Amino acid sequence: xxxxxxxxxxxxxxxxxxxxxxxxxxxxxxxxxxxxxxxxxxxxxxxxxxxxxxxxxxxxxxxxxxxxxxxxxxxxxxxxxxxxxxxxxxxxxxxxxxxxxxxxxxxxxxxxxxxxxxxxxxxxxxxxxxxxxxxxxxxxxxxxxxxxxxxxxxxxxxxxxxxxxxxxxxxxxxxxxxxxxxxxxxxxxxxxxxxxxxxxxxxxxxxxxxxxxxxxxxxxxxxxxxxxxxxxxxxxxxxxxxxxxxxxxxxxxxxxxxxxxxxxxxxxxxxxxxxxxxxxxxxxxxxxxxxxxxxxxxxxxxxxxxxxxxxxxxxxxxxxxxxxxxxxxxxxxxxxxxxxxxxxxxxxxxxxxxxxxxxxxxxxxxxxxxxxxxxxxxxxxxx
Amino acid sequence: xxxxxxxxxxxxxxxxxxxxxxxxxxxxxxxxxxxxxxxxxxxxxxxxxxxxxxxxxxxxxxxxxxxxxxxxxxxxxxxxxxxxxxxxxxxxxxxxxxxxxxxxxxxxxxxxxxxxxxxxxxxxxxxxxxxxxxxxxxxxxx
Ligand SMILES: Cc1cc2nc3c(=O)[nH]c(=O)nc-3n(C[C@H](O)[C@H](O)[C@H](O)COP(=O)(O)OP(=O)(O)OC[C@H]3O[C@@H](n4cnc5c(N)ncnc54)[C@H](O)[C@@H]3O)c2cc1C
Ligand code: SF4
Ligand code: SF4
Ligand code: SF4
Ligand code: FES
Numbered sequence: 001x002x003x004x005x006x007x008x009x010x011x012x013x014x015x016x017x018x019x020x021x022x023x024x025x026x027x028x029x030x031x032x033x034x035x036x037x038x039x040x041x042x043x044x045x046x047x048x049x050x051x052x053x054x055x056x057x058x059x060x061x062x063x064x065x066x067x068x069x070x071x072x073x074x075x076x077x078x079x080x081x082x083x084x085x086x087x088x089x090x091x092x093x094x095x096x097x098x099x100x101x102x103x104x105x106x107x108x109x110x111x112x113x114x115x116x117x118x119x120x121x122x123x124x125x126x127x128x129x130x131x132x133x134x135x136x137x138x139x140x141x142x143x144x145x146x147x148x149x150x151x152x153x154x155x156x157x158x159x160x161x162x163x164x165x166x167x168x169x170x171x172x173x174x175x176x177x178x179x180x181x182x183x184x185x186x187x188x189x190x191x192x193x194x195x196x197x198x199x200x201x202x203x204x205x206x207x208x209x210x211x212x213x214x215x216x217x218x219x220x221x222x223x224x225x226x227x228x229x230x231x232x233x234x235x236x237x238x239x240x241x242x243x244x245x246x247x248x249x250x251x252x253x254x255x256x257x258x259x260x261x262x263x264x265x266x267x268x269x270x271x272x273x274x275x276x277x278x279x280x281x282x283x284x285x286x287x288x289x290x291x292x293x294x295x296x297x298x299x300x301x302x303x304x305x306x307x308x309x310x311x312x313x314x315x316x317x318x319x320x321x322x323x324x325x326x327x328x329x330x331x332x333x334x335x336x337x338x339x340x341x342x343x344x345x346x347x348x349x350x351x352x353x354x355x356x357x358x359x360x361x362x363x364x365x366x367x368x369x370x371x372x373x374x375x376x377x378x379x380x381x382x383x
Numbered sequence: 384x385x386x387x388x389x390x391x392x393x394x395x396x397x398x399x400x401x402x403x404x405x406x407x408x409x410x411x412x413x414x415x416x417x418x419x420x421x422x423x424x425x426x427x428x429x430x431x432x433x434x435x436x437x438x439x440x441x442x443x444x445x446x447x448x449x450x451x452x453x454x455x456x457x458x459x460x461x462x463x464x465x466x467x468x469x470x471x472x473x474x475x476x477x478x479x480x481x482x483x484x485x486x487x488x489x490x491x492x493x494x495x496x497x498x499x500x501x502x503x504x505x506x507x508x509x510x511x512x513x514x515x516x517x518x519x520x521x522x523x524x525x
Contacts, residue, residue: 275480278480305434314441315521320438324434330475355479359475360475377472
């Protein structure tokens with residue numbers, strides 16, 4: 001039996017799951033055990049199409065879950081909305097997890113029915129830019145890639161012919177590739193609001209690469225892990241001080257780097273130029289609504305206040321649709337980057353939304369998606 | 384013909400029980416009221432959705448006033464506290480947008496404070512005359 005607060009190193013007992021997993025297959029095995037033992041009715045998995053594309057599906061087939069291991073760094077999809085109204089277990093990067101918590105605050109997800117196995121996250125990449133980067137910087141045909149890995153600050157691609165090429169992530173990002181902009185300044189790297197927080201930071205020595213560091217965040221996390229251990233799906237042992245401190249150190253270093261990016265990305269636009277900047281940016285908007293559709297913290301249905309203003313026929317100086325959304329998301333935007341990823345006319349939607357959310361959240365000392373006890377502010381905080 | 388002085392458009396959201404009464408009292412007391420004012424009456428300041436405020440700007444308002452009963456006096460218990468929370472978000476958003484902060488104002492005015500209401504509108508009007516038309520005003524709207 002594990003306890004809440006335990007920090008463990010573990011792996012899948014099945015050698016195939018362990019080797020297919022990103023770092024020991026613990027996450028896959030825990031999700032599969034939850035389904036097998038009836039904790040949930042389905043599991044959200046990413047069904048892989050190729051290195052750059054995967055679709056989230058909910059499956060009730062344990063075998064399908066067992067074969068879903070591995071991290072897809074160039075699939076920046078957000079999973080939060082897939083669990084609405086279902087009794088499922090899901091893996092989740094911090095932005096997936098935070099999306100689910102915000103949905104729960106708006107009563108569209110029932111957390112007692114939703115089990116979240118969190119994944120540490122240093123960032124994900126945009127699939128289209130990744131392919132472009134492979135051609136330009138790696139001189140590799142994207143179709144030839146069979147695997148990818150991050151090691152010591154380098155992004156490594158392996159090809160069909162067994163070739164390996166590595167370039168430092170700093171260099172890639174200087175050239176505008178590498179992690180998505182929102183990931184560079186993302187301020188949660190360990191998903192502490194999930195039920196379990198898993199990752200490879202702090203896994204060292206002979207276990208490096210084939211075990212997962214796992215922290216039990218709450219009672220549901222304990223139940224998930226106990227179920228997997230009892231079912232014989234995973235083995236765990238306590239992490240030693242060295243592992244724990246390495247994980248902490250890497251996390252702090254990543255957060256510090258994130259703060260530096262934040263400074264760079266959000267350089268002040270002078271007061272007198274700001275309105276024009278926003279008007280110009282949104283002038284290209286074609287009101288497709290995709291940025292709202294993918295937003296993991298928005299829980300409005302298809303007919304919502306913002307979409308009422310989808311019209312290319314008004315004579316407004318600025319998009320009313322965006323003005324409504326800018327306000328509605330200033331307390332709850334988690335900076336996941338989805339909106340910018342999907343925008344067909346390449347408006348830097350996320351950066352713009354963060355310009356409004358950063359001060360609003362800072363002034364209230366509030367981080368959305370972290371603490372269930374604090375309600376969404378526009379639901380009104382009355383003393 | 385002499386050029387007529389530009390008259391700003393000021394939209395004031397007033398709650399039925401207090402600030403609308405204040406506007407009424409101002410009228411009855413014959414306090415000089417600028418012709419810039421457009422009042423929108425709502426039952427309670429808690430009904431004012433920030434969306435209404437933005438829409439007023441996009442439709443051509445040069446300033447928007449959010450008004451209601453004094454804190455503690457709302458006829459629906461705490462509607463004005465709700466308005467206040469929303470107002471803080473609105474204020475921050477206006478600042479980030481780069482719209483002049485003077486174009487958005489909050490004031491609690493009781494039904495008997497006719498003079499306060501009139502002075503408030505006059506002061507805002509004077510300020511907006513200095514600032515000129517709102518940069519969010521659509522083409523073709525005065
Ligand atoms: C984009 C990304 C970046 C990461 N960065 C770090 C990092 O910097 N440091 C660190 O310690 N750990 C990081 N991780 C977590 C790490 O890669 C492993 O997922 C974790 O150690 C668990 O390993 P495992 O073998 O138990 O997982 P597995 O058994 O391989 O299970 C992985 C699970 O993740 C799901 N998954 C795969 N790709 C995605 C995706 N793009 N979005 C959502 N879910 C996905 C799969 O469906 C599967 O359920 C990252 C993961 C991802 C997806
Ligand atoms: S936004 Fe944060 S949590 Fe989400 S993929 Fe990027 S770095 Fe990971
Ligand atoms: S507004 Fe954009 S960045 Fe913010 S939570 Fe929604 S999709 Fe993510
Ligand atoms: S995704 Fe882009 S074009 Fe579509 S509504 Fe959003 S900002 Fe406009
Ligand atoms: S009734 Fe006047 S503010 Fe609520």
